[in-house]
Amino acid sequence: MTAAAAQQPVSLADLAIQFGCELIGDPDATITHVATLSEAGVGGLSFLANPRYASDLASSGATAVIVSPGDADAKGPANRLIHADPYGIYAAIAQRLYPGPALQSGIHASATVDPTASVATSAEIGPGVVVGAGASVGENCRIGANTVIGAGASIGTGTALAANVTVAESVVLGERCRVQSGAVIGSEGFGFAPTSDGWRRVPQVGTVRVGDDVDIGANTTIDRGAIGDTVIGDDVKLDNLVQIAHNVRIGAHTAMAAQCGIAGSTVIGERCLFAGHSGAVGHVTICDGVIVNGKTMVTKDISEPGAYGAALPAMPLSDYRRMVARVRQLDKMATRVAELAKHREK
Secondary structure, three states: OOOOOOOOOEEHHHHHHHHOOEEEOOOOOEEOEEOOOOOOOOOEEEEOOOHHHHHHHHHOOOOEEEEOHHHOOOOOOOOEEEOOOHHHHHHHHHHHHOOOOOOOOEEOOOOEEOOOOEEOOOOEEOOOOEEOOOOEEOOOOEEOOOOEEOOOOEEOOOOEEOOOOEEOOOOEEOOOOEEOOOOEEEEOOOOEEEEOOEEEEOOOOOOEEEOOOOEEOOOOEEEOOOOOOEEEOOOOEEOOOOEEOOOOEEOOOOEEOOOOEEOOOOEEOOOOEEOOOOEEOOOOEEOOOEEEOOOOEEOOOEOOOEEEOOOOOOOOHHHHHHHHHHHHOHHHHHHHHHHHHHHHHO
16 A cells, blocks of 8 residues: 655655754655555655564665664665654654644634634634534634534644534633544533432533643543543543543543543543553542553552553463363362361361
8 A cells, every 4th residue: 555645755864853863874865755664665764663573674665764773784774764762753753744734724604603702713613613602712723524612611722623523511622632533522421329219310510621732532532520520631642432431530641542441530640551441440549650451450549650450361262161160169169278277277
């Protein structure tokens, strides 16, 4: 598959200067697109960050590759940008090569903006957008088609909402956030009180406060607080299909992969990583610097940084059934061992 061409080709010399890389090779070589090591061709820029792909470097047809100092002399394309963080520099260069479409300032004729709302003149308001009473949309925002911004909500400078996003009333989004299609921010939390007659709905009177530089994936939901607010810190990255319940607090620079679920009133520290399909029960506290492996459920407070995991890896079904059968016998075995220990003591 051919990679999309960059909006403006650039020389390796320019890239090396702008991004602080050591350049080995032809400074006039032109980069026109990014690609994987195995698929790159003339004009392509790739990178090596994972040793699993080291074998692809030798046969790569890329015009240039970004590598760490340890791979500077490895066999492969002659043109190299050397940096201690190849993946991070690749991301920065890719942003320069693919800056996205230019902002089209103005309000589309089919959008509905309440007279009491405030929309910056530099903002782009797409077709079918609804901006509620007292809401504000900051400078250089991009609001995609059919997105709804509720009454009193605030969208910070440079934030981009894709099509069909819902930002409920009074929600606050910081600056330079990106929210993908289908996301719902500020939905009513799952609050119901059990009574003798069934469930009674508990009004969710808080809101959601999202910091700066936050990314929220497609079809992710963040519930408003029941009492007080749900808070998402600066530079948090939430993948697609993530559920954040009411009154959760997530610290800065934490990232969660797809299908994570965080139950109500959980507090998560800074720079934590949650792998796919992991989560936490309600009312637990997780300290800074915790890594939660895939399919792991945090059921109690974590006070020490580090990696945690509890999910079973895939195994043949016959082995799994045998293991379950043995687990079911553990209680009887423990009782028997205790009886034998008492007998021995006599």
